[in-house]
């Protein structure tokens with residue numbers, strides 16, 4: 050029996066919201082492989098595709114194959130979906146590089162989870178942040194609603210830019226936490242996401258024989274890579290446009306690159322990503338001299354936009370939820386390499402690894418730490434001590 | 438109680454009481470008999486257990502607690518066979534002769550993601566024991582279909598209305614086709630089956646080269662049956678020819694436990710919720726496949 054999707058105002062987890070978004074986006078081929086805390090997405094989809102002849106659902110034997118399956122199906126002209134976490138994303142690393150370089154318009158959800166060793170199923174961002182140089186657009190969410198909305202936007206973005214999009218949501222904090230959210234009607238989604246029409250010369254079409262990704266001369270190889278870089282750079286504007294169209298179309302605010310909360314004239318700023326960026330917003334209630342910047346689009350990195358919102362800031366704290374082995378954390382590296390002339394003191398904090406809590410109290414401690422320091426930039430990150 | 442049962446009970450120092458396996462976990466009983474059997478067969482040999490991602494990642498203990506009385510090397514999901522090969526190589530280089538390197542790998546890692554590594558280690562004839570701990574699905578992640586999930590079974594990724602099509606991989610025969618010295622299938626459902634089980638573990642300890650033990654173990658939450666039924670289900674699996682007990686010792690196939698009055702496979706299937714949706718026609722088709730597999734196995738034995 051074909052199941053119907055919930056509609057309107059509902060209570061659900063980010064995993065369930067992701068499955069709904071995928072169905073609303075009229076995905077045609079789904080690749081599946083279990084891994085906690087993502088599994089509920091593909092399990093939910095397994096139920097939703099029962100009796101649907103118009104959707105192919107495949108249980109693959111590894112994530113490497115699962116990414117291969119959706120890459121190939123996309124190349125052959127259909128809209129695809131898959132989801133993974135942690136080891137699964139890492140196991141697919143080779144395919145991640147290849148998907149962007151082949152300009153495959155995938156949408157994948159990564160439910161963020163810490164990385165082996167030792168084993169942990171708890172959230173941190175090590176998995177997807179360590180894939181930041183693979184040429185994917187990366188969107189980090191801070192609510193189940195944002196996961197649903199970002200997936201819908203991601204199909205528009207991926208299929209226009211011809212680049213893969215990774216929608217990231219922290220495990221358990223989002224994947225398994227129920228929230229009130231709004232599920233749009235199918236008609237509204239259909240009006241927002243046009244049918245897939247990949248460029249004819251890109252499409253694998255048996256009646257138009259060609260060889261794809263054949264060995265080029267160095268200069269041609271170089272040009273292909275430069276094209277990927279340019280496509281990612283150009284995607285900044287596209288992400289902005291799609292978000293603003295989403296806001297108008299669904300009458301619900303959609304963040305594009307950055308979400309700003311607090312005082313734009315503040316001399317203190319805190320930059321964070323994912324759910325930490327959400328927790329940080331609590332701090333502005335009793336601190337009028339604080340601007341909280343939550344990064345939603347991490348790749349392409351919104352460098353110009355960040356440089357502009359941080360231009361007047363004297364004290365800058367950047368919080369990562371992934372380690373920066375041998376350097377700063379990933380977000381710390383990106384933000385602290387901006388040319389910020391007014392900054393007197395800056396620090397990059399690393400917290401929340403393997404599910405450790407980062408509470409508003411932790412973030413207040415971080416702000417205090419930065420305000421009382423004189424370092425502007427810093428060569429090493431500050432690992433949040435236990436108990437703060 | 439015969440003396441050897443006393444000895445078996447005294448093997449409690451290998452998998453320690455207080456481990457966190459579910460009530461009724463078949464593999465928790467099976468691993469005790471693997472470690473106990475290997476220790477009894479070669480008391481001087483130190484066991485190194487190599488464990489890829491699986492339920493056993495959790496059962497091994499939450500830091501700093503450890504559930505095992507032997508060394509345990511935890512690995513990513515796909516690389517256990519290669520890592521066991523690496524450990525054995527290091528033991529050889531360091532002159533440590535008295536080590537038994539044992540992989541305890543789930544059906545997901547063995548039949549699916551780690552399969553090429555298992556096949557390659559067999560083809561190199563690595564001197565390791567590879568145990569396929571088969572509970573017929575990805576259980577640690579909550580019951581998803583693997584290459585060893587039987588036809589017709591419900592899992593969360595083969596839900597009602599779209600249950601598992603295709604056949605469970607016959608891993609014993611696939612591994613035997615690598616020409617490795619020893620392959621056996623094991624299950625614990627009765628005292629005679631326990632004797633058979635321990636004899637195969639002992640044989641595996643004696644032989645050199647790549648040894649492959651395929652052990653069936655029931656999973657109450659995954660197969661959906663009451664926790665007290667684990668050994669009974671193993672008995673039904675064997676007596677219905679669903680899971681034949683056999684070995685291939687240096688190329689010689691032998692069925693080691695031959696049920697006197699084979700039961701219809703329905704007797705095994707009806708005990709578990711994962712098969713409860715099956716229509717009579719579907720059970721007939723499973724019966725046909727069970728009979729075909731048994732006949733093929735019997736053919737190997739006599740030839």
Ligand SMILES: Cc1ncc(C[n+]2csc(CCOP(=O)(O)OP(=O)(O)O)c2C)c(N)n1
Nearest residue numbers: 136490491492514543544545546575576577
């Ligand atoms: C590359 C990779 N993908 C997925 C996982 C998630 N994972 C961990 S254990 C497991 C299930 C293991 O199934 P099986 O091998 O049958 O062992 P069981 O849990 O049933 O004991 C899965 C899918 C992982 N750890 N690594």
Ligand SMILES: [Mg+2]
Nearest residue numbers: 543544574576
């Ligand atoms: Mg299993």
